[in-house]
Amino acid sequence: MSLLELKDVSKVYGELHALDKANLTVEKGEWIAIMGPSGSGKSTMMNIIGCMDRPTSGQVIFDGRDISKESRKKLTEFHRDKIGLVFQQFHLINYLNAVENVMVAQYYHSMPDEKEALEALERVGLKDRARHLPSQLSGGEQQRVCIARALINSPQLILADEPTGNLDEANENIVLDIFKQLHKEGTSLVVVTHDPEVGEVAQRIVRLEHGKIVSDKKNENFTE
């Protein structure tokens, strides 16, 4: 059974078809890059996959469950349990330190555990920065805290929106190395990006244009 299936998913805003009958399957443990220019529907697809929005038509089946018609509350509970989010702008809470930011995700999911949160930070190489506030961390470090936060509840899918968009090359490589490691460990990844370098490291590349999937190919250059 696939982890995620989009079947003829459309999202219409008035006259605008942000997503037009998109079909996509994500297998467990797969690493997919969704690419396309601005306005191609990447963000809309990400919001629908991330359960932050509902399609106008079509079906979204996650782990065998059709979530396309679920209420907002059910969707919130669902994505809290199944999906870890990584944002381009990190979105850390500025008055909480690194470990507390990770614990916030635990707090809304189940039970906060500082030890586990520190282990998640260690996994992204930030254990020694655990007590620092976001303002005391570099962009790369903030993104790694964001990844640790996404990982803390052991989600079935990591959904990353332009995860390296605000990073320099060195930090971009660190983040991509973490994604590689996660993929090796069997974590499913969907990375939305317009950066070819980030797309090139994924196992499969899906291209969007004007709300339609125009190509869905395995990456021949993918290396484990």
Add this chain to the structure above:
Amino acid sequence: MNKKQRMFIRMVVASLIRRRSRMIVALLAIVVGATILSGLGMIYYDVPRQMSAQFRSYGANIIFTPSGDGYVSEEDLDQGVSIFKKEELEGFTPYRYENSNIHNLPVTLAGTDFDSVMKTSPYWHISGRLPMGDGETLVGAKAAEKLGLDIGDSVSAQNSFMITEDTDLTKIPDYEIYTDPETGEKYCDHLLEMQVTGILETGGPEEEYIYTTFHDISSLTLSERGYDIVEVSVAAMQDRLKDYIKTINSNVSGISSKLVKRVTASESTVLTKLESLVFIVTLVVLALTMICVATTMTAVIAERRREIGLRKALGALNSSIIAEFMSEGLLLGGVGGIIGAVLGYFFADVVSMNVFSSSITFRPLLIPITIAASVLVTGLACLIPIRSAVDVDPALVLKGE
């Protein structure tokens, strides 16, 4: 306390402490509001007491007169005034009136206690000074004009009475005896020499009298007796004064007490209007304060829209976000309320010292009321922006739209 509750407290405390500058602005708005509320509350409750004291400059508000044909005795007076609360009794002044002649013109002498007279008649305007003992007199302006008297003049009050077998002339220091040629009865003209120390102006009937000490008036009349009238000044509201009068009239047989209506009625009218004014001002200020606190809290919440969006994206339910943000608001409201309640007392005291020249009475009940009102207002002020903020679409907020 489980780990989730500990994390909840950790987040709330971190938000309050690490967002210090923002929180200080919000706290300041709440403290200012609570201070004004507490201060005006104290002033509102203290106005009757303060104004009652101020109104004492209008003079006595209770009069004791003899209940029968006699006089008010010293014992009855002591018993009567003992009924008033010490802190409310501003003072009392007894008067004894006697007819006499000065320069062959009839005058009324009023014996009184010059040590207490200014407490019950603070509006008296005296040119010169009050008599300091026997042999000195205060002359009402009209009497002074009629008799041609001025400060420093000597005046001789005359009292004529028939000499009987009981008359002991050895007690009289200065007198003249004459015989009525028609009846053959002997009369004694007793003279009392006094020096005018002051002229009294009130614009009222007091200007007709010549004031002396009780001792002098007794010497002149050769008789000791009680008082014709006692003026009492009490710092209390009309209802309380009525209660006092009822108690005195039923417990002190020799006294008939009554309100000085022209004073108490006008006091009551002015006080009612003043209370209404302070009440309306308090309400208006409270409303403005609420708007101020609400505006500040709305701004504080609005700038955290992105954080609310993030929390939703992390799986927070609306109820959970409302609980967290409301806790912060209520905690701020509580702290602001405590600080404001204390500052409000000092604010009210400063106002009272400037307006009434006396300290405000501390009302402990206003402390919990202020804190409760502060928490309630802050809670309401937070609820509206929080409720609209939790409806944000996390996807849009996190995209920066």
